[in-house]
Each structure stands twice: as C-alpha cells, then as structure tokens.
Amino acid sequence: MPPEELPTRRLTVLDCAPLLSGTPLDEAGADRLAAALRVLAEPARLRIVSLIQAQPDREACVCHLTEVLGLSQPTVSHHLRVLFESGVLARERRANWVYYRMVPGALAELRQALGESGQPLAGGVTRG
Amino acid sequence: MPPEELPTRRLTVLDCAPLLSGTPLDEAGADRLAAALRVLAEPARLRIVSLIQAQPDREACVCHLTEVLGLSQPTVSHHLRVLFESGVLARERRANWVYYRMVPGALAELRQALGESGQPLAGGVTRG
DNA sequence: TGTCAATATTGAGGAACTTCAATGCCACCC
DNA sequence: GGGTGGCATTGAAGTTCCTCAATATTGACA
Structure with a gap:
C-alpha cells in the first residue's frame, strides 16, 4: 500500500434539490444525501x-481524541477516516x-440540503 | 503526544479544560443528536x-407513497413509523x-444542531 | 541501522438496521 | 354480521456498521 494520503472527497449533497423544496428527491439524490447524513x-x-x-486552534490530533472519547485507537482512527473521506475533516501530518x-x-452543505431553501415551512412561524 | 507550550507535562483528560473551550457534546447529547440524524x-x-x-396539500397517504417508492407496503409502513415516532411526521386517519x-x-431543529452558521454542533435535540 | 511512539489497516464478533412474506387490526359497505 | 380494502405488526433473512485485538506502517531519533 503506497504511503500517500487519500484524496479529499467533497460532499456532493447540493447536486440534489433541498429536502423541503417542491421537487422530490430521486433515488440517486436520496442515496447521496443519506450517505452524507449517515457520516x-x-x-x-x-x-x-x-x-x-472546541479546540482553541480548531484542530486535534488522534491521541488527544482517543484519550477524551474513551474508545480504542483503531476505532477512533476508523471514525476519522470516515469523516476524512466524506469531506468533513481535513488532515495534516506533523512529525509523529x-x-x-x-x-x-x-x-453548511448538509444544512442547506435539509431545507434551507427559502421555503416558509421550517421557520417555525406557522405554529398555532 | 504532541508538544504543548506550557505546561511541559501532559494534561490528563480531567485537566484539559482549556482544550474544551467551545462546549463540546457530551455522550448523552451526542447520542440524542445521532439518533435524530439517523432517522x-x-x-x-x-x-x-x-x-x-412535494404534494400540493403537503400530505400523502400510505398507498400513494408505496406506489411511488417501489417498496413493499410493510417496509413503507415501517419507515413511516420511524418518522412518526421521532417527531418528523404527524399522521391522521380519514376513513380507510x-x-x-x-x-x-x-x-429546523436538526439544522440548528448542525450549526446555524458558525456555531456547529452546539445545543441539543430533544427528540430521540 | 535499530528502536520507539503515533497512527493506519486487517480481520472477526456482535449489534443494529432494512426488507419482505405472512398475519392481524380497523373502518367501511353490502 | 360478513366481506373487503387499507394499514400496522411480527418474524426472519441478509446486510451494514461499530468495536477491538493484532499487526503493519510511518517518522523521529540515537
């Protein structure tokens, strides 16, 4: 296995219409949005x-996360990989x-896909 | 562990208050938000x-959804139950x-939990 | 070169989830 | 009351996913 870093894959959620717009999601759009939400x-x-x-410099190393989360190092590494490959996190190596x-x-992409589309529905102003 | 400026000794988990300055999610909060997203x-x-x-009157019956989705009626009923019990959908019986x-x-609750422009993952989701 | 620390990967066990066939329940109509 | 249509529930098969132990890989340093 080459020691290269995996290319960052960006979310392509916005290729589909927002969830609360007038046009319903097709199968492919639903699959993409579901995959992004599943992350x-x-x-x-x-x-x-x-x-x-919550970090002052908005970054954290694996060892710190492992310590705080109370999960094994492979498990934390697995979750970081999922977040990285889905385009949520970026990573950078410094020394060890x-x-x-x-x-x-x-x-923000996900929030928009959840219906931040100017539709009056989600504002909560239509109550009673 | 990476080098830190002052103090030289690594902080333990309970000591790392300065690292958690942005009110990170606790375990219960993460469980609730994850459950809401999983829906x-x-x-x-x-x-x-x-x-x-996408319906003109913003509502649909099970038979219509079953027809469009191409899934079995029990499967659609199952998904509707999940959406209903999590507070996403409301239901009303009319005749048959x-x-x-x-x-x-x-x-909107979910969008806020995902960070309404700049405050990501703060606050809580009350539905499980 | 060899050792050590930090991180990534592999493989397996087990839990959670999606899906459907079969069945049960409820409202309507004869 | 009996029959029918629409929806809910049950149970099981298959899949996906989380988790960890074991192992591999990488970079730093002597």
Missing part, C-alpha cells in the same frame, strides 16, 4: 467534530502526529 | 419526506386511509 449520524463522530471545534480539522462549509 | 440518514425516509413536501404530513420545525 454524522454516529455519536463518536459527532463528538469528534464537536471536540475539534496527525492533526484533523474541519473542512469549511462541509456542514 | 433521516436513510434513502427511503428522505424520499418519503421529500414526496410529502392514513395521511402523513410534516411536523413544522422538526427539520
């Missing part, structure tokens, strides 16, 4: 993203350590 | 929400048919 629909991965954002940080705009 | 992280359920929202429609604000 975050996991407690350990949510905590990883949250922990990274690998630092992960958020990819700007990755979550 | 939508499924192509069939995404299509159901999308199809309902059961109509499902969106619960206003259900998705």
